[in-house]
Amino acid sequence: MGDWIEIVLRSLLILAGLFVITKLLGKKQLSKLSYFEYIVGIIIGDIAGSLSMDAEANLVNGVTSILIWTLISILLSYVSLKNKKVRDIVEGKARVFIKDGKILEGNLRKERFTSDELLEMLRKKSVFSVREVEFALLEADGELSVLLKRDYRAVKPSELWLQLPEDKEPRTVIMDGQIIEEMVEEVGRNRGWLQEMLADKHVNVEDVYLAQLHSDGKLSLDYYHDKIEQEE
Structure with missing residues (x-):
């Protein structure tokens, strides 16, 4: 029984220690590992x-x-933050795979990629033809960045000379049935205004799981007993 207790205590101690270490190493460790960080892990x-x-x-x-x-x-x-040469060694360098619609086979071989793997990565980017690609780059983290040729890109409003209103991130004004006062004030409103908006919908604050105010002035509500989002 003594050994079991020691193993449990050791495991809890190690778990707590690894949690602290992960915090010290930063969030980058969770989303992107360099070669060295992978080995250390x-x-x-x-x-x-x-x-x-x-x-x-x-x-x-x-x-x-x-x-x-x-x-x-x-x-x-x-x-690595201070020296690019060290950063290139530790984290690796990006490498061009496609340029002007042409595959650079030599760079594929250097990264030990096959043409099948390249096509698969392109398909995951919703690209099914190499000739549509202006530039494709294998990033240091293994992700493929793709720039399509102009004829195959989605048209932007600025290219059509359209003046659209600025689209800002929605503000969460109610969470878990509680009004977030600072968020309501941040958008230039007050608690009374929000309660009037809810009253017009015959809804109580306690019934709302999440409410977000969008840049177009619309209030979207998600209810505790209704998973479908409704808009004012």
Whole structure:
């Protein structure tokens, strides 16, 4: 029973430690891993797993090792921010795959990509013909950025000389049945105005799960007992 208790305590300690380390390394670790960060993650995970499962493993040495790898990763990230050459080595460089509608086969080989894989990545971008592509770039994180030729791009309002009103992000004025006062004030309204809007719809604040005020002045409501969004 003693071993089980120790394993539970070790596991909880390691879990808390890894949570703190993840916070220190920053959100970038969750969305984009460089080559080095990927290796460090594997090493730290392996050490943490061994420490939590092996009761005979030296906890102090293991934690010290994790802290050393974490410190190395933080220092290298800091140096990468200051030095582009280091950043290119650690995070990798973007590489052009398509230029002027022509595939650069040499660059594909350097990144060990096949033409099938390139076409698959294009299809995921809703592009089914290479000739429609003006420029395609494989980013350092493995994502493919695509710029279509002008004839195949969606027409923008500015290209039609249309003067459309500015579209701003909607403001959440009610959440979980509670009015968010600061948001209501931010849009130049007050609590009374919002309650009048709800009264016109014969709705109580407590019945509203989420309410957002859009830049066009419309108030969209999502109710607790109705998953369909309705607009004023």
